[in-house]
Structures are given as C-alpha cells and as structure tokens.
Amino acid sequence: MRRSERHHLKENALAVAVARFQHRVENWGAGLAIGAGIGLAVLVLFGGYSWWTARAEASAGTLLAEALVVADAPVVPPPPPPVTGGGEDAAADTGEPPFVQPPGSYPTIEAKMSASLPMLLETADSYPGTPSGITARYRAAAALAALGRYDEAAGQYQRVVDDDETGVYGRMAILGLASVQMSRGSYEAAIALLEPSSVADADATLPVDGVLMELGRAYRLAGRADEARAAFQRIMDEFPTSLYFTNAERELRVLQIES
Helix, strand or coil: CCHHHHHHHHHHHHHHHHHHHHHHHHHHHHHHHHHHHHHHHHHHHHHHHHHHHHHHHHHHHHHHHHHHHHHCCCECCCCCCCCCCCHHHCCCCCCCCCCCCCCCCECCHHHHHHHHHHHHHHHHHHCCCCHHHHHHHHHHHHHHHHCCCHHHHHHHHHHHHHHCCCCHHHHHHHHHHHHHHHHCCCHHHHHHHHHHHCCCCCCCCCCHHHHHHHHHHHHHHCCCHHHHHHHHHHHHHHCCCCCCHHHHHHHHHHHHHHC
C-alpha cells in the first residue's frame, strides 16, 4: 500500500474517533443537563415544601399561643354578696365598690373553657397533624370534658390518638379518653384502654401509677372489686412515694368497707 493511502486511512480513522468522541460528549451534556434540571426541580420542591411547612407551623403556633392565653387564664370568681341584717335596709349600699372582673381573667372555669374552646378547635382543624394542631386538639378535648360534653370530648381524644399514636399527646389522650368513658358509664371500654398501659414494661410515656389509679377506679365502678383492690395495692407496693399513694390507700379502705 502506498504511503499516501496509509496516511489517508489514518486520517479517516482519526476523524471517526473524533466524531464518536464529540457525539459522546454531546450525549453526556444532554444527560448532565437533564440530571441538573431534575436536581434543580427537586431542590425547588424541597425548598418550597420546607418553606410551606415552616410557615404553616409558625401560623399554627401563633393561633395556639392565642388560644392558650385564654385556656390558661386565671379564674377570679366574684365575691359573695354581702350579708345584711334584713329589713328595709337589706339592700342598702354597704359602701364597698362593685366587683370588676380583672382583665384577662374569668369568673369560672366553665366560662374560661367555653371561651378557649373555639380557638383551640380552630387551630386543630386548620393545622391537623402539626405539633401545634395536636396540642390544640388535646386541650380542646380536655375543655370539652370539663364542660361535661363527653361525647364530643371522646371524639377529639380519639383523633389525638389517631394523629399522634406514639407521641406524648397521643399516649396522654388514652388516659383522657378512659376518663371520659368512665364519666359516660362505659367502664369496660375504659378498662380496655388502660390495661395495656398498666403492665410493668408499659410505655414510659405514661406514669404507671397514674394509670393504675384510673384503672382501679374503673374496676371498682364496673363492680370488679378484686381487680380494683389489686390495682390499688400495686400502687402502694410498687410506688411508695407516688402522689397517688394516699388516694390508693383510701380506695382500699372503701373497698374493705363495701365488701
């Protein structure tokens, strides 16, 4: 083969190799561009979600704080009417200035709960599943229970359990729900809620002595005296420094009298 032909073939091979490399670079560039676009989109979506979540939680926190100002306000009942000697002067002016409710206070617990309840429910319903929303729903359930609206309280406590099953409020809502069930006369339902949390290796989120106290009450109200006695005795044996020790001792005396 002539030298010129060999040189021509080498040039063609080099041209082909260069063309292939340029083609690969172009393909890589397209792939990198697509990958970069996807990555940018993910960052934008993540940033937007994070911004929205932070903004929602901030708004929920503001609503919750406003509701808790009312829910935790002091109760200052008006003084009793003055005692007079009767007769024509019974309604005479005693000289005392009329009572004025202090700003930010309420005359009764019921008045305070009634005022805070709509605010708590607004927070819970506007931001369900958020920490502030769960806290608000738990407090709303407690307010409903304090107002004697047990059916509504039970529904709100159950929603807290569903939304925060393994969280602090979800666990505490079990105690609240059990208390509401006892107030409704559903003692067996209360027992079914409390028994899993009364064992020695139960979730530490709930105080076992507190659970045993409620469980003992539920057993007693359900007519299961032996089980009630065992629950109260456990408090005295296993938790000698418990705040419920004196109550458990009293309950045992009552059971002994009734037996």
